[in-house]
Amino acid sequence: MTIIETSFQEICTELDICIENMHQFGCELLRASNYDxxxxxxxxxxxxxxxxxxxNALNAEWCESFSNDPAIQDNQEDVSEEEANHETGRRRMKHTRLLVKFADGTIVAEKSAAMTFAKTLEIIGFDRVASANIVVNSEDLIGNETSKKYNDTYLDGVxxxxxxxxxCKKKILEKLANEFxxxxxxxVI
Known part of the structure; x- marks a missing residue:
């Protein structure tokens, strides 16, 4: 998979999140009888x-017309062995992490963005976070059961x-910080 294909996938994931957030906001508008x-x-x-x-159509066109072109493949950025998915041979974007600083001086910076995100939510309080009704990939951010489609981070019983x-994780944390x-x-580091 080329960097461009990966980028298209990331754009589509972000658009899914935007649409889901708009759905939630629409539900709030309907509950408030704000029909216009x-x-x-x-x-x-x-x-x-x-x-x-x-x-999605551009992605399909890219895959069909350009992704297998040797001239384009030769110009793709080299990806280190750690960044390659050994099972499928697909390329990944460079891994990034999160650094979170609380007002009291508490710092959360784990080895992965996912664990930093989960531990930050734990500090905020899982019940409190759940009350914000945030949805990720069509599922509640905090759940009592594992996702049927995606990997989760299991922490403290949730x-x-x-x-x-x-x-996206950064935006969610900033939204929660603003809300609470x-x-x-x-x-992002």
Missing amino acids: DAESLLQKIRDLKAFQDKV YVRTHSSTN GLNLEVT
């Missing part, structure tokens, strides 16, 4: 879905949906 704004949001969701279809980009009035500094 809900209808406007519905059109935005349709437009975003149409955009996502265009991205499953944290960590199958998302590091930037927490002074968090979240950095």
